[in-house]
Amino acid sequence: MRTNNKDKSQWQPATVTIHGGKRRDEHGALVAPLYQTATFSFENTAQGSARFAGEEAGYIYSRLGNPTVTELEERVAALEGFPAAAAAATGMGAVSATMLAFVEQGDHVLVSDAIYGCSFALFSHLFTKFGITVDFVDMADLAKTRAAIRSNTKLVFLESPVNPHLKVIDIQAIADVAHEVNARLVVDNTFMTPLLQQPRQQGADLVLHSATKYLNGHGDVVAGIVCGSEDDIELIKLTTLKDMGATMSPHDAWLILRGLKTLDVRMERHCANAVKVAEYLRAKDLVKTIYFPGFADHPAQALMGTQMHGAGAVIAFELHGDINTARQLLDSLQLITIAVSLGDAETLIQHPASMTHSPYTPEARAAAGITDTLIRISVGLEAVEDIIADLEQAFAACSNSQMTTTGEQVRYG
Ligand SMILES: *Cc1c(COP(=O)(O)O)cnc(C)c1O
16 A cells, blocks of 8 residues: 655645545545445455454444544544544534533533533533533633532634634633633534634644535535544444444545535635625625625734634624514525525525524523624635626615615615
């Protein structure tokens, strides 16, 4: 087997997205073969027992490991700068397998107060059912975070930028607070990708993704992955992943390996398009507030160049008006697609209050600042002129109908 003679740790991220974890196929296939198999045969009983005993390396059964999945795990681990990774069936599979591996009854978990809706549901409903205490805190406020940590805090969980307001959290500062009580810091890095943010450099112990989003990037897979130390990843694989079973299908791993090859060029286009769409939206009268870490006056700029190497391509904005204004804007779009999810080639737009954040109670939604006119857009890879033209005609449709109902032009702002 030909091994690569270059020191892979010196590779630039763009190279790792294409070559990370690659093994040489016996036939020289350029693209990793898809090992679409549930199980692996043993030469004889001695080999079977040696594999089960861990005395011989090799695959046994695809829930325990599969060569296509291994290649993906090694590639993403290399991108995030960790020694190991465990692939999961979905992003939520990665969140739950990671978090449940390190807690037991009586433990405390500290969570950022605005996170992905299903992560919120998992922590606030399921965890508490099993005697795990969970507190939610505004992690942009360091004093509050410090006050909320306890001696029995085992895990601290955050997303940055925070969905959907794109508030940023200083990961290093939270890591320091977590490590004072020997808690692990888990960061959901879905919005940034390892090309824009590598939370390990700021002290995160485990970094996870919904690979459904940018890592795959083509909207045809739901998947997740978590990166960490060899020991932590082995624990996750041998307990919560193996026994609860949310492991990744080899076919999904194969598709994500393909998607990853273009991650670097996709992120460049996503980010460039997002800046233009954000500037366009900011100038609209109907837009009351806009949230985008790329603006020069956004607090994220303090962490730009250190924690973050780009603003990403998710923008949130609030409209003047009420829920019907938001609905009308979305319903007037022709190119931009109304759909949850993000990180796809297609520009996707959604209404958090009635969609991604509907698992929140109305009180929790209000506390998290998710108003009825808040809209989230994931800027895609289309020509940005076409994205903006579609928004322009939808805004025009909104003001026209306002004129019809009131008989005069409405001034917003
Ligand atoms: C989508 C998403 C998840 C959940 O991932 P699934 O693949 O849908 O299970 C978790 N965190 C963030 C930030 C997400 O955007």
